[in-house]
Amino acid sequence: MVTTILGIESSCDDTSASVIRDGYMLSNVIANQEVHKAYGGVVPELASRAHQQNIIPVVDRALRLAGVDKSEIDGLAFTRGPGLLGSLLVGTSFAKGFALYNNIPLIEVNHLQAHVLAHFIKEKDTDNQQPDFPFLCLLVSGGHTQIILVKNYFDMEIIGQTIDDAAGEAFDKCAKTMGLPYPGGPWVDKYAKEGNPQAYKFTKPRIANLDYSYSGFKTAFLYFIRDNIKEHPDFIKENMNDLCASIQFTIIDILIDKLKLAIKQTDVNQVAIAGGVSANSGLRNAITQLGQELNLKVFIPEFKFTTDNAAMIAIAGYYKFLEKEFVGQEVIPLARMPF
Numbered sequence: 001m002v003t004t005i006l007g008i009e010s011s012c013d014d015t016s017a018s019v020i021r022d023g024y025m026l027s028n029v030i031a032n033q034e035v036h037k038a039y040g041g042v043v044p045e046l047a048s049r050a051h052q053q054n055i056i057p058v059v060d061r062a063l064r065l066a067g068v069d070k071s072e073i074d075g076l077a078f079t080r081g082p083g084l085l086g087s088l089l090v091g092t093s094f095a096k097g098f099a100l101y102n103n104i105p106l107i108e109v110n111h112l113q114a115h116v117l118a119h120f121i122k123e124k125d126t127d128n129q130q131p132d133f134p135f136l137c138l139l140v141s142g143g144h145t146q147i148i149l150v151k152n153y154f155d156m157e158i159i160g161q162t163i164d165d166a167a168g169e170a171f172d173k174c175a176k177t178m179g180l181p182y183p184g185g186p187w188v189d190k191y192a193k194e195g196n197p198q199a200y201k202f203t204k205p206r207i208a209n210l211d212y213s214y215s216g217f218k219t220a221f222l223y224f225i226r227d228n229i230k231e232h233p234d235f236i237k238e239n240m241n242d243l244c245a246s247i248q249f250t251i252i253d254i255l256i257d258k259l260k261l262a263i264k265q266t267d268v269n270q271v272a273i274a275g276g277v278s279a280n281s282g283l284r285n286a287i288t289q290l291g292q293e294l295n296l297k298v299f300i301p302e303f304k305f306t307t308d309n310a311a312m313i314a315i316a317g318y319y320k321f322l323e324k325e326f327v328g329q330e331v332i333p334l335a336r337m338p339f
């Protein structure tokens with residue numbers, strides 16, 4: 001018997017649908033929302049309206065690309081949270097309607113767990129290397145920065161996290177200070193490739209245990225730019241590459257320091273990265289180097305699985321389906337959703 005899962009993701013500003021059959025991805029359609037670019041960040045009201053417009057065509061396309069009829073879907077997995085409530089409501093309502101009409105079980109998925117489980121998506125004609133349990137996952141996105149001890153598919157423990165801004169936010173806010181478009185992370189990555197990471201030094205936060213903090217760095221960078229612009233109005237333009245390389249170096253250095261400590265404390269020798277910031281070339285290099293240095297097995301997601309996508313929701317749904325972990329029609333989305 002084959003198991004076919006339709007996954008729906010709508011937690012922020014990407015509307016996505018994916019079909020996964022027996023762990024293999026058949027389709028993964030993502031509609032990005034360009035509308036937010038003009039505002040320098042995601043506008044929740046506009047995001048939920050765009051989800052409303054996108055959800056049916058996106059699901060339709062995902063089914064068609066997979067070559068699957070809706071009568072072949074065994075379970076409907078959707079992001080219950082965490083995320084923007086108005087955005088989550090669209091995906092949740094669609095999922096409930098689809099499951100009810102087609103008489104199939106409804107499966108709730110935690111968006112953050114799904115980012116981690118993206119490492120278990122299989123694809124045809126690839127080697128499909130997957131981590132064994134337990135492993136550590138550094139989850140770095142626009143809203144979260146966490147070190148997670150993954151003991152099993154749904155047995156995950158957050159052993160460290162940011163006490164203020166997330167790493168993605170640090171990228172985006174520093175980029176905004178320099179006048180780069182939103183989201184700034186990919187722009188910083190691009191310019192950093194041509195710059196000197198040691199050009200400007202920023203102090204690292206002193207935070208206890210495995211926790212992170214990025215708000216001090218963000219503010220220090222803002223003052224640093226403001227002071228330099230006073231003397232040289234073209235300071236940013238003339239030094240964009242070095243500034244980006246130095247920001248990126250600092251953010252990654254902070255991430256890796258705590259990850260090293262987590263590896264030491266847990267004695268786990270497999271490490272994965274996940275979330276939007278795991279697309280960053282500097283972080284991908286740093287984690288590869290760390291693997292060589294400490295003799296670790298390192299798992300780096302394919303680019304298409306770093307930012308928000310429904311394939312990660314569908315794979316999480318697949319493993320829940322095998323355990324018959326379903327929810328009823330009374331389910332409501334959660335802006336904050338603990339593991």
Ligand code: KG4
Nearest residue numbers: 141142143168183185189276277280307308
């Ligand atoms: O996981 P994600 O798509 O959405 C959230 O759940 O937040 O992550 C988005 C974040 C943004 O902050 C974006 O700037 C960052 O990921 N990001 C990057 C890169 N690509 C995306 N940051 C640094 N370098 C990149 N190449």
Ligand code: ZN
Nearest residue numbers: 115141307308
């Ligand atoms: Zn995400």
